[in-house]
Amino acid sequence: MLIHRKAPRRVRGNALVVSLVVVMMAAAMGAAMLQMQSGMTMRQKQSTNTKRALYIAEAGLSEAYLAIAQGKSGNIGSADLPAQFGDGVYWVESHSMPDNKIALISNGLCGSGRFSASIVIQKQVNTIASLGMFGGTQMTVGGGAILDGYDSTAGTYESQTQTIGNIQTTGAGAALNANSDITVQGPAVTLGPLRVPLPVTNSTRVYGDAHPGKDKSVSAQANTSITGSTSPNTKILVLPEIQVPAMVSKGSLVLTSTTPVIITNSEARYDSLQVKANAKLVLKGPQIISIGTLQIESTGKLEMDTAGGPVVIYVTDYLNLKSGSVLSSVSRDPKNVALLVAASVTMDRNGDGVADPPVTVASSGEFFGMFYAPYANVLIPSTLRCYGTLASQQLTIGASARATFDKGLLSSSNTIKGLPSMMSWRIVEVPDVPIARSLEDPIVRLKRMGVTPIASAAASVEKKLTITYVDVSGAVRTFVGDAASFNFSSVKRVISQAWQVN
Amino acid sequence: MIRVALIFVVIALAAAAPHVYAQSVTSQPASRPAGVPATPAERVEALRARPPASADELALSLLEAGEEAASQMIQSICKDPLRGAARDGSGARRNHLYQLLEKLPASVLDGFSRKFTNPAQRTALQALVLDVLEWSGRTSGDVLIAIQIFGAREPGDLEYPGLATKFETTVAAILRRDMKLMEAVGKMIAKADLNLQFNLLAAVGATRTRAGSRYLCEQLGRAPVLDGLILQNIGRVRGLVPVALSDADLLKIRGYLNSHEPEIRREAALTLGRLEDFEAVPTLIDALDDSHRGARENAYWALRKISKVQFRPDSARWRAWYESEKHWWESAGRARLSQLNSAEEPKVIEAIKDLAGRKLYRNEITEALLPLITNDRSTITTVAYAAIVSLQSNRAIPGLAAKLESGDEASRRRAIEALAAITGESCGEHREDWLRQLE
Numbered sequence: 001m002l003i004h005r006k007a008p009r010r011v012r013g014n015a016l017v018v019s020l021v022v023v024m025m026a027a028a029m030g031a032a033m034l035q036m037q038s039g040m041t042m043r044q045k046q047s048t049n050t051k052r053a054l055y056i057a058e059a060g061l062s063e064a065y066l067a068i069a070q071g072k073s074g075n076i077g078s079a080d081l082p083a084q085f086g087d088g089v090y091w092v093e094s095h096s097m098p099d100n101k102i103a104l105i106s107n108g109l110c111g112s113g114r115f116s117a118s119i120v121i122q123k124q125v126n127t128i129a130s131l132g133m134f135g136g137t138q139m140t141v142g143g144g145a146i147l148d149g150y151d152s153t154a155g156t157y158e159s160q161t162q163t164i165g166n167i168q169t170t171g172a173g174a175a176l177n178a179n180s181d182i183t184v185q186g187p188a189v190t191l192g193p194l195r196v197p198l199p200v201t202n203s204t205r206v207y208g209d210a211h212p213g214k215d216k217s218v219s220a221q222a223n224t225s226i227t228g229s230t231s232p233n234t235k236i237l238v239l240p241e242i243q244v245p246a247m248v249s250k251g252s253l254v255l256t257s258t259t260p261v262i263i264t265n266s267e268a269r270y271d272s273l274q275v276k277a278n279a280k281l282v283l284k285g286p287q288i289i290s291i292g293t294l295q296i297e298s299t300g301k302l303e304m305d306t307a308g309g310p311v312v313i314y315v316t317d318y319l320n321l322k323s324g325s326v327l328s329s330v331s332r333d334p335k336n337v338a339l340l341v342a343a344s345v346t347m348d349r350n351g352d353g354v355a356d357p358p359v360t361v362a363s364s365g366e367f368f369g370m371f372y373a374p375y376a377n378v379l380i381p382s383t384l385r386c387y388g389t390l391a392s393q394q395l396t397i398g399a400s401a402r403a404t405f406d407k408g409l410l411s412s413s414n415t416i417k418g419l420p421s422m423m424s425w426r427i428v429e430v431p432d433v434p435i436a437r438s439l440e441d442p443i444v445r446l447k448r449m450g451v452t453p454i455a456s457a458a459a460s461v462e463k464k465l466t467i468t469y470v471d472v473s474g475a476v477r478t479f480v481g482d483a484a485s486f487n488f489s490s491v492k493r494v495i496s497q498a499w500q501v502n
Numbered sequence: 503m504i505r506v507a508l509i510f511v512v513i514a515l516a517a518a519a520p521h522v523y524a525q526s527v528t529s530q531p532a533s534r535p536a537g538v539p540a541t542p543a544e545r546v547e548a549l550r551a552r553p554p555a556s557a558d559e560l561a562l563s564l565l566e567a568g569e570e571a572a573s574q575m576i577q578s579i580c581k582d583p584l585r586g587a588a589r590d591g592s593g594a595r596r597n598h599l600y601q602l603l604e605k606l607p608a609s610v611l612d613g614f615s616r617k618f619t620n621p622a623q624r625t626a627l628q629a630l631v632l633d634v635l636e637w638s639g640r641t642s643g644d645v646l647i648a649i650q651i652f653g654a655r656e657p658g659d660l661e662y663p664g665l666a667t668k669f670e671t672t673v674a675a676i677l678r679r680d681m682k683l684m685e686a687v688g689k690m691i692a693k694a695d696l697n698l699q700f701n702l703l704a705a706v707g708a709t710r711t712r713a714g715s716r717y718l719c720e721q722l723g724r725a726p727v728l729d730g731l732i733l734q735n736i737g738r739v740r741g742l743v744p745v746a747l748s749d750a751d752l753l754k755i756r757g758y759l760n761s762h763e764p765e766i767r768r769e770a771a772l773t774l775g776r777l778e779d780f781e782a783v784p785t786l787i788d789a790l791d792d793s794h795r796g797a798r799e800n801a802y803w804a805l806r807k808i809s810k811v812q813f814r815p816d817s818a819r820w821r822a823w824y825e826s827e828k829h830w831w832e833s834a835g836r837a838r839l840s841q842l843n844s845a846e847e848p849k850v851i852e853a854i855k856d857l858a859g860r861k862l863y864r865n866e867i868t869e870a871l872l873p874l875i876t877n878d879r880s881t882i883t884t885v886a887y888a889a890i891v892s893l894q895s896n897r898a899i900p901g902l903a904a905k906l907e908s909g910d911e912a913s914r915r916r917a918i919e920a921l922a923a924i925t926g927e928s929c930g931e932h933r934e935d936w937l938r939q940l941e
Contacts, residue, residue: 142663143662143663183667185663185664185666185667186663186666187663188660188661188662188663189660189661190658190659190660190661191655191656191657191658191659191660191661192657193657194657196695196697197661197697209796209799217734217738217772217776218734219704219708219734220730220731220734221663221666221667221700221704222697222700222731225765226765226796227796228795228796228799229768229795229796229798229799229800229803230768230769230772230796230800231772231775231799231800231802231803231804232803234803234806353544399663
């Protein structure tokens with residue numbers, strides 16, 4: 001027989017409560033887990049966005065690096081009008097530093113992620129100009145020579161000189177470099193009645209720096225003066241190779257007439273070019289000319305007319321500027337002339353049984369430009385006044401010669417220019433600007449404000465391009481205008497280019 | 503009998519034939535078109551074939567041959583006078599030429615007062631004789647002749663700087679052959695006038711020897727006008743390690759950092775860098791604020807050379823680093839060095855890692871680390887190698903060079919890599935080659 005008993009009054013209905021409590025606990029735990037999961041997801045998303053912002057900032061640095069390699073400032077976009085890259089945006093600020101360095105700060109934004117990184121890069125200047133007055137295995141300054149420097153971008157040489165002692169000079173700016181010792185000779189001294197040297201009035205003066213090679217030194221004789229630093233270079237300076245452009249030869253050319261011969265072809269190659277006595281050759285820019293052997297006889301003249309554009313001369317086999325020949329330049333701007341001599345072989349060229357060196361410079365007159373002969377020994381005579389840079393395997397600035405280094409060539413785009421090199425990288429604080437402060441997706445925010453971000457490749461602030469180039473048909477052309485409207489595929493060779501904001 | 507005599511004659515003729523042939527070949531001048539002058543090389547060849555009878559004639563012939571050709575001939579004869587004693591007689595001619603070259607300086611010097619009165623000819627002869635002495639001079643007598651030749655000038659003569667350079671090179675070459683001549687040369691310097699002192703001191707500097715540097719140091723301050731030249735030359739030595747000077751000498755050089763003349767301050771800074779004078783670091787840091795740019799830049803170079811640290815030329819930054827290094831050395835440095843002897847590997851490694859970044863005391867630290875390098879591949883050895891390379895101290899060279907004699911190829915390889923990384927040089931795989939760089 002079953003006996004049904006009623007549950008005690010005090011526990012009646014407890015199962016429901018218990019089950020309610022359990023359900024509530026389960027619900028709470030579920031909510032908590034949901035909350036946790038949601039938090040984790042948000043953090044994960046934030047982390048992902050931050051990482052993406054990092055990559056976008058890195059992309060900005062790459063874009064800015066490329067811009068600097070092209071000669072631009074490195075400024076890309078701005079906080080108000082950034083560049084778009086993928087799902088995010090960035091902008092890069094460029095700040096000039098001493099010693100030709102640039103600091104780039106790139107700010108990347110993606111979703112709610114924000115990241116800023118900075119690099120310092122060493123702007124690579126015109127590689128040849130950066131050598132200054134350079135001798136690879138030997139650098140000698142002859143007695144009584146005077147070396148100084150100026151900046152052609154700031155005006156003419158004469159506008160930057162002062163009277164020091166008995167000469168007009170800038171008093172600073174010389175840049176001697178070598179991979180060897182540098183020898184600075186004193187002037188020739190006349191012996192007086194008692195066989196004692198008489199005082200000199202023409203001491204050798206280097207108004208600037210003389211940096212010998214790594215672990216080498218400067219040897220300065222009596223009656224010499226160097227006003228700047230004499231510390232050795234910290235590394236071996238490498239002479240860049242000369243890459244002579246391939247051109248179809250027009251054969252040989254011998255100038256004998258006293259009527260000046262003007263070469264205006266944009267590109268020309270001559271196996272041999274000889275300027276005889278009293279003849280005159282004018283090279284009119286813009287021009288790139290390649291010559292096998294170039295000889296200027298005594299009283300022959302070579303003039304660079306760079307009023308229309310730069311002149312770049314390649315000499316591949318033999319350069320002989322004989323004593324009595326004359327060099328001159330119309331515009332007197334070193335940036336517009338480059339004489340690049342790849343000649344290296346010493347051999348008898350004229351059948352007299354005496355081997356001739358590949359380069360002889362015995363001209364008078366003035367040379368404005370870059371003279372570069374990395375495989376030859378060069379002596380600069382006192383009759384030739386040089387402005388610009390001189391670099392060769394062995395360089396001797398002759399007794400009583402004058403040579404002036406042009407600092408303005410460092411930024412010249414003529415000839416060989418190296419790539420910038422990265423010095424350091426670091427994370428920096430995200431700037432306190434509205435678009436970065438707000439955690440809103442930047443693209444959404446910009447759209448709401450009616451701003452369309454610029455495409456990354458077109459985001460450099462410099463838009464205006466001035467370019468002189470040789471087009472595919474061989475003609476020299478100049479373009480000035482918006483880079484976006486320029487057809488780069490029509491360019492065979494760039495002679496010079498410059499960028500401006502507007 | 504007749505047959506025997508004939509046989510003897512034939513044999514004699516056969517023996518003499520090569521001589522006769524060689525004479526005929528070398529005696530005949532190369533044929534050249536009429537009116538075209540002989541090249542310098544041809545003149546020298548003719549000289550070799552028919553040496554002149556006297557030193558004076560030799561001098562004039564060499565002048566005619568031209569500077570470059572004469573110089574080459576002098577070098578080739580003086581470098582090895584007895585080479586080529588061939589049956590053709592060229593060896594005998596070569597010997598004869600060498601003997602004439604030995605007599606040439608005295609003969610020319612004597613001739614200056616008698617025969618060679620043309621100034622241009624005199625200058626050319628001076629250069630010629632100095633060339634001969636450069637390649638053959640060995641005694642203090644040769645140095646004296648070089649001085650006399652260099653000084654053989656008349657009022658109104660032009661003294662070309664190239665001749666001074668040649669004189670300095672000649673005296674340096676003679677000294678390098680026997681540095682014991684330094685004492686005799688020192689006496690000559692003491693008696694010479696100021697101009698000659700300049701040239702002789704430059705010659706001593708051009709020897710690039712440690713003895714030369716020490717001698718130059720002794721001359722500092724004796725004639726203030728020469729101090730710039732002396733400072734320029736102190737410390738310019740061959741080899742991988744700087745010359746070691748006494749504390750007193752280093753103190754003297756440091757004093758020049760306070761000179762009134764900016765070019766002296768500039769050269770003093772450079773010298774201290776070459777000498778790697780650690781005690782000069784505070785003074786060099788002050789020199790970073792010098793009013794003369796050359797002095798500032800040279801001080802900056804010296805600091806980087808001594809410390810192997812690459813800060814910017816900011817005196818505050820350098821000063822902070824220096825103070826921090828000094829404080830560390832005084833408070834924890836020695837304890838860390840003692841920790842290297844601990845039996846517990848983690849402690850040793852921790853000590854090595856801390857010591858590896860202390861560039862100011864790298865010499866002492868390197869010497870303490872060297873014993874930890876054994877031939878095994880333990881972690882301590884690996885970390886010690888890395889630390890020694892990081893410290894860049896030349897004191898590591900003897901210890902690492904000793905490893906080149908290890909029987910273990912891996913140890914040898916490691917040592918070579920470490921030596922190359924520290925010195926930036928590649929001196930081969932033999933201990934002696936590296937130790938030679940320390941001389």
